[in-house]
Amino acid sequence: MPDFETHRHDVLVIGAGGAGLRAAIEASAAGVSVGLVCKSLLGKAHTVMAEGGIAAALANVDERDNWRVHFADTMRGGQYVNNWRMAELHAEEAPARVRELEAWGAVFDRTPDGRILQRNFGGHKYPRLAHVGDRTGLEMIRTLQDRGVHLGIDVHMECTVTTLLQDEGRVVGAFGFDRARGRFKVFEARAVVLATGGIGRAYKITSNSWEYTGDGHALAYQAGADLMDMEFVQFHPTGMIWPPSVQGILVTEGVRGEGGILLNKAGRRFMFDDIPQPYRNQTADNEEEGWRYTQGDRSARRPPELLTRDHVSRCIVREIKEGRGSPHGGVYLDISWIKKRLPAAEEHIKRKLPSMYHQFKQLADIDITKEPMEVGPTTHYIMGGVRVDAETQMSTVPGLFAAGECAAGINGANRLGGNSLSDLLVFGQRAGQHAARFAREGGQGRIDPQQVDGAARQAVEPFERRGDEADGPYRVQHDLQEMMQDLVGIVRNESEMRRALEGLQGLWERARRVGVHGNREYNPGWHTALDLPNLLTASEAVTRSALERKESRGAHFREDFPDKDPAFAKFNIVVRRGPRGEMRVDRAPIPEMPAELRQVIEEMK
Amino acid sequence: MTSKATFRIRRGDAQGGRFQDYTTEVAEGMVVLDAVHRIQAEHAPDLAVRWNCKAGKCGSCSAEVNGLPRLMCMTRLSEVPLDKPVVLEPVKAFPLVKDLVTDVSWNYAVKKRIKPFKPRPPDAPDGTWRMAQSDVDRVQEFRKCIECFLCQDVCHVLRDHHLHDGFIGPRFLVHVAALEMHPLDVEDRLEELRGAHGIGYCNITKCCTKVCPEGITITDNAIIPLKERVVDRFYDPVLRLFRVLRAGG
Numbered sequence: 001m002p003d004f005e006t007h008r009h010d011v012l013v014i015g016a017g018g019a020g021l022r023a024a025i026e027a028s029a030a031g032v033s034v035g036l037v038c039k040s041l042l043g044k045a046h047t048v049m050a051e052g053g054i055a056a057a058l059a060n061v062d063e064r065d066n067w068r069v070h071f072a073d074t075m076r077g078g079q080y081v082n083n084w085r086m087a088e089l090h091a092e093e094a095p096a097r098v099r100e101l102e103a104w105g106a107v108f109d110r111t112p113d114g115r116i117l118q119r120n121f122g123g124h125k126y127p128r129l130a131h132v133g134d135r136t137g138l139e140m141i142r143t144l145q146d147r148g149v150h151l152g153i154d155v156h157m158e159c160t161v162t163t164l165l166q167d168e169g170r171v172v173g174a175f176g177f178d179r180a181r182g183r184f185k186v187f188e189a190r191a192v193v194l195a196t197g198g199i200g201r202a203y204k205i206t207s208n209s210w211e212y213t214g215d216g217h218a219l220a221y222q223a224g225a226d227l228m229d230m231e232f233v234q235f236h237p238t239g240m241i242w243p244p245s246v247q248g249i250l251v252t253e254g255v256r257g258e259g260g261i262l263l264n265k266a267g268r269r270f271m272f273d274d275i276p277q278p279y280r281n282q283t284a285d286n287e288e289e290g291w292r293y294t295q296g297d298r299s300a301r302r303p304p305e306l307l308t309r310d311h312v313s314r315c316i317v318r319e320i321k322e323g324r325g326s327p328h329g330g331v332y333l334d335i336s337w338i339k340k341r342l343p344a345a346e347e348h349i350k351r352k353l354p355s356m357y358h359q360f361k362q363l364a365d366i367d368i369t370k371e372p373m374e375v376g377p378t379t380h381y382i383m384g385g386v387r388v389d390a391e392t393q394m395s396t397v398p399g400l401f402a403a404g405e406c407a408a409g410i411n412g413a414n415r416l417g418g419n420s421l422s423d424l425l426v427f428g429q430r431a432g433q434h435a436a437r438f439a440r441e442g443g444q445g446r447i448d449p450q451q452v453d454g455a456a457r458q459a460v461e462p463f464e465r466r467g468d469e470a471d472g473p474y475r476v477q478h479d480l481q482e483m484m485q486d487l488v489g490i491v492r493n494e495s496e497m498r499r500a501l502e503g504l505q506g507l508w509e510r511a512r513r514v515g516v517h518g519n520r521e522y523n524p525g526w527h528t529a530l531d532l533p534n535l536l537t538a539s540e541a542v543t544r545s546a547l548e549r550k551e552s553r554g555a556h557f558r559e560d561f562p563d564k565d566p567a568f569a570k571f572n573i574v575v576r577r578g579p580r581g582e583m584r585v586d587r588a589p590i591p592e593m594p595a596e597l598r599q600v601i602e603e604m605k
Numbered sequence: 606m607t608s609k610a611t612f613r614i615r616r617g618d619a620q621g622g623r624f625q626d627y628t629t630e631v632a633e634g635m636v637v638l639d640a641v642h643r644i645q646a647e648h649a650p651d652l653a654v655r656w657n658c659k660a661g662k663c664g665s666c667s668a669e670v671n672g673l674p675r676l677m678c679m680t681r682l683s684e685v686p687l688d689k690p691v692v693l694e695p696v697k698a699f700p701l702v703k704d705l706v707t708d709v710s711w712n713y714a715v716k717k718r719i720k721p722f723k724p725r726p727p728d729a730p731d732g733t734w735r736m737a738q739s740d741v742d743r744v745q746e747f748r749k750c751i752e753c754f755l756c757q758d759v760c761h762v763l764r765d766h767h768l769h770d771g772f773i774g775p776r777f778l779v780h781v782a783a784l785e786m787h788p789l790d791v792e793d794r795l796e797e798l799r800g801a802h803g804i805g806y807c808n809i810t811k812c813c814t815k816v817c818p819e820g821i822t823i824t825d826n827a828i829i830p831l832k833e834r835v836v837d838r839f840y841d842p843v844l845r846l847f848r849v850l851r852a853g854g
Binding site: 040041042043044045046048049099102103104105107109110113114115116117132133135138139142146147149150155157180209210211242243244245246249250355358359362363364472473474475478516517518519521522523524525526528 | 618632633634635636639645646650651652653654655656657658659660661662663664665679681702703704706708709710713716717721722724727732733734735736737738741744745748749751752784787789790
């Protein structure tokens, strides 16, 4: 029997970004004991990187806004393959979740009459994003963190979960290790909430940190849960591209919300060249109108830079491919031009976009108040994830819940900016509430010592392998990232993705062979080796789902099937583990939308 | 354009360790953290380092670069001389775990001891509040803190005198300031500030302000106003006399 510490919690939350923290707070408030596992230190999760704001129809800036408009915007942005019930709950509950943050101490920017200020963002009809300059995620995570630590939640910092423990199918705990000492931990829990974020590390150019290796996706998959919509990976249109070491770092959509424009090397505002049909009625047809929109003119329509992220990314790729890109292979994003329109524009930019100013000044020697930025698409977010029940966030495996980026449904084929932070709050809260209820109603499950044994053996295996001297975990990860970027990126086709599947097989074999050096104390080589199976599982799910969806929709674009196909609007693609460990792909019909929601969508067209 | 540079990195744990030199290729625009990652991938896969966002937003990669407390992700190689080895060490105010990683858990324990936010009753029937932007500007400065703990690292009360039991350090004085100056907060933390939080230990050398990567004016805007509040409450001779008389009458 391996040596391990045991921790017992009613609810175990894995992941401590916005969704995990919100779930932990809710479960704790419901009176059950809660353990919260963070892969990093508390407060460092990717939520901290969210810049633009939290989408909620508070109607503080434009009283025409309400949950119906937000719902319709979310469905349109997701190209109607969203889980409509989740989109409805999200739109209805987001305002209360934002007000709750204020009651817990968050300090949002204010309107002139002292309420929470809201800004424009892509795909949102009205100014809807509650924000704090361009550091909204930091405000949110700190507020939740400070709230959580005073509720008596047990926080396990720098701890990685490698396996879920099950009792006749039901999830009853988890096995992991602490990074500092490498000691094993067994968590006994009556319910487990996954809130592990995304899979961005499967790609070379990404805004995601080392943590985002699809852990929750892989844990759920291994436990027998369904993953859904995995073909929908969001490439954010504006990541930094120069110098090379900062490639992929996010440039907030808030830049465009504040009036920033996209230009090709000829200085042409190319976003006016292609406006998709569903957005034509809502998009400005000249520069003057677009500018008026960003300055709050309610009779104006939004500039094309604020179309949805999938579309803006593809337009940028088109400009680059057709030879109209900037010197380092991107396009220009210019906010400095607003000085032609606004007095004291420099101060305005620094106040509205302080961390962007800082980031470019320090990392790229660019003063964004004076010159344009060079930007290009970066892997940012996955719409797909664990398939969950809309009301409870429970997966298809009893006792296993999921919320936030690692859960699927709310975003459909493309997520609108700002809907992520609100998703974390709305469904984090629901997951916490229902996990607590499940924990109270269900008894303690039985931990199977054999499963613990197996998990421990698997965890130390990389030390026992001699490995190939020329290969190593970092190299395998790097090769995977290159391959996914090249073959399953923004523009996809059948033959490249078939090659990716073959490539994945080879990478699986290498991952099973890699050895690591040193001991178990804070050993990043070991951690990287253990992340590989998760990354490979997620990458395979993305590739197989993308092969199955033979059309282009939202973030999923296939040059061999460039159009939307109404037949594919009728189902989501699901993957699950087959009886022999093979990955199975299935189609899950989308339930019919109730007439009143259909009507909402019609009215907003 | 690429060239080679040498990094002298402190390896080892609390039991002991030594500096080890690693030479790696460096290119335009690289930051110190990029070089550390390259060394990890090429020479030392078990080199321990904390990082997350790589954009100065999460405050994980704090270390001492040529003796100066910095975020490694925001320190350009063009800012440090590369004709001699670049010395990388862990921060000094906290116990070493391994290589560049220290045990910062004390900070999390300190925060738990600070009385949480307590708002006044809502201003509007719908349960919301009204605050002017000019009234929140001040606390928004404090709330920019990314908890990198570099200010704690340079504070001599913690770094040299190890008074971790009697002093919460600049980071948490900023946290208390953010709460005390929050327009909605009605909690009173002055007694603890004077006592358990040990604000009196700070003698305003402003080292913390100098290293803050977020540019928070820690000493002038947070600590000094808190000190003034404590003095007004507990040490103002006129008020003291007034209180004595009132208690007596």
